[in-house]
Amino acid sequence: MSSETRWLNTEESAAWVRLVALAELLPGALDAQLLRDAGLTHFEYVALMALAEAPDRTMRMTELASRTNATLPRLSHVARRLEERGLIRRFPCPTDRRATNATVTEAGLELIAQAAPGHVGTVRASVLDALTPEQLQQLYSIAGAVLARLDPDERLAATSCQFSEGPTLARAG
Amino acid sequence: MSSETRWLNTEESAAWVRLVALAELLPGALDAQLLRDAGLTHFEYVALMALAEAPDRTMRMTELASRTNATLPRLSHVARRLEERGLIRRFPCPTDRRATNATVTEAGLELIAQAAPGHVGTVRASVLDALTPEQLQQLYSIAGAVLARLDPDERLAATSCQFSEGPTLARAG
DNA sequence: CGCAAATAGTTGTTGGGACAACTATCAAGA
DNA sequence: TCTTGATAGTTGTCCCAACAACTATTTGCG
Numbered sequence: 060m061s062s063e064t065r066w067l068n069t070e071e072s073a074a075w076v077r078l079v080a081l082a083e084l085l086p087g088a089l090d091a092q093l094l095r096d097a098g099l100t101h102f103e104y105v106a107l108m109a110l111a112e113a114p115d116r117t118m119r120m121t122e123l124a125s126r127t128n129a130t131l132p133r134l135s136h137v138a139r140r141l142e143e144r145g146l147i148r149r150f151p152c153p154t155d156r157r158a159t160n161a162t163v164t165e166a167g168l169e170l171i172a173q174a175a176p177g178h179v180g181t182v183r184a185s186v187l188d189a190l191t192p193e194q195l196q197q198l199y200s201i202a203g204a205v206l207a208r209l210d211p212d213e214r215l216a217a218t219s220c221q222f223s224e225g226p227t228l229a230r231a232g
Numbered sequence: 233m234s235s236e237t238r239w240l241n242t243e244e245s246a247a248w249v250r251l252v253a254l255a256e257l258l259p260g261a262l263d264a265q266l267l268r269d270a271g272l273t274h275f276e277y278v279a280l281m282a283l284a285e286a287p288d289r290t291m292r293m294t295e296l297a298s299r300t301n302a303t304l305p306r307l308s309h310v311a312r313r314l315e316e317r318g319l320i321r322r323f324p325c326p327t328d329r330r331a332t333n334a335t336v337t338e339a340g341l342e343l344i345a346q347a348a349p350g351h352v353g354t355v356r357a358s359v360l361d362a363l364t365p366e367q368l369q370q371l372y373s374i375a376g377a378v379l380a381r382l383d384p385d386e387r388l389a390a391t392s393c394q395f396s397e398g399p400t401l402a403r404a405g
Numbered sequence: 406c407g408c409a410a411a412t413a414g415t416t417g418t419t420g421g422g423a424c425a426a427c428t429a430t431c432a433a434g435a
Numbered sequence: 436t437c438t439t440g441a442t443a444g445t446t447g448t449c450c451c452a453a454c455a456a457c458t459a460t461t462t463g464c465g
Binding site for chain 1: 239240243244246247248250251252256257258259261262274278301348349352353355356357359360361365367369370371372374375376377378379380381383
């Protein structure tokens with residue numbers, strides 16, 4: 060076993076408590092706004108967004124799960140619900156009959172196009188506007204260092220920019 | 233309505249994506265280790281720890297809920313489960329018959345004393361050891377700035393040090 | 406070819422958290 | 436005093452995520 064436990068000193072404890080509080084509150088705040096304004100959880104929003112920005116607005120379930128940091132069972136349940144609401148479609152992959160492809164429908168694109176401004180507003184109001192440009196850069200580095208520990212495979216690192224002024228959502232509107 | 237949406241620029245988007253990934257992965261990592269090694273969720277661990285460090289190892293349900301950033305219904309359910317496991321006891325407050333006090337039992341103290349080293353190890357391995365002292369200070373400031381937006385009442389700010397080398401856990405052992 | 410192992414996905418069950426509804430008690434004021 | 440409103444807590448219901456079990460297909464290899 061390990062030697063004597065190295066307890067946290069004052070600075071470590073203070074930073075840790077705040078980080079835990081942040082990790083606890085942030086998901087709820089994101090879900091609350093999106094559910095209220097668009098009837099989507101944050102996870103559903105991210106999944107639809109990932110599909111919207113994929114080539115042909117289509118992606119393999121496994122790849123989508125990886126990009127959104129979800130297990131395949133979780134994504135499967137969510138995909139069923141989204142499909143029932145007409146926001147995505149699923150169809151078997153022609154080249155690999157084990158696989159399933161998912162596509163955002165027009166209704167799905169319209170929904171995220173409608174939801175995006177409010178979501179970005181929440182992101183700014185609750186996080187980005189509270190930080191200086193230096194802190195934004197620091198946050199990037201710190202989160203990167205921690206993710207290297209928490210997510211060694213860097214599945215999430217592959218997540219593309221979800222907020223570009225890009226043409227995807229413009230087309231969707 | 234608001235004017236044109238200010239979409240995120242490259243730096244903002246990159247930092248945001250990482251922060252979301254961190255907030256998504258961290259709670260699961262903490263729960264996983266504690267559940268595996270002590271049969272406790274991270275929330276249960278924090279609640280027990282808060283009670284262990286309270287005067288008389290006792291706290292009002294409302295205050296405990298506030299310190300752990302839980303709604304009262306959530307805490308009530310958790311408290312019932314912890315009480316069924318013999319880790320806490322609940323009894324009516326003598327001075328206010330609406331209120332309930334919760335106390336950690338000896339078994340509860342023993343469990344967290346046994347769980348604490350592993351938990352601190354996980355905290356170090358997954359977060360603290362990945363950061364420089366400067367980054368630790370930056371994280372403290374950044375999280376503080378964001379919490380001021382997410383948690384304006386600063387309920388969590390009152391959370392005391394949960395990791396001191398302090399005598400509380402020593403007494404518990 | 407044929408079989409074992411790995412991969413892709415779905416489904417069922419379980420457990421926890423959010424929310425609403427409810428009871429009980431306290432506090433403030435006419 | 437009595438009555439209104441606020442406070443403290445519990446309970447019930449619904450929804451979502453974790454996990455395990457399962458089917459189906461593909462791949463690797465003898």
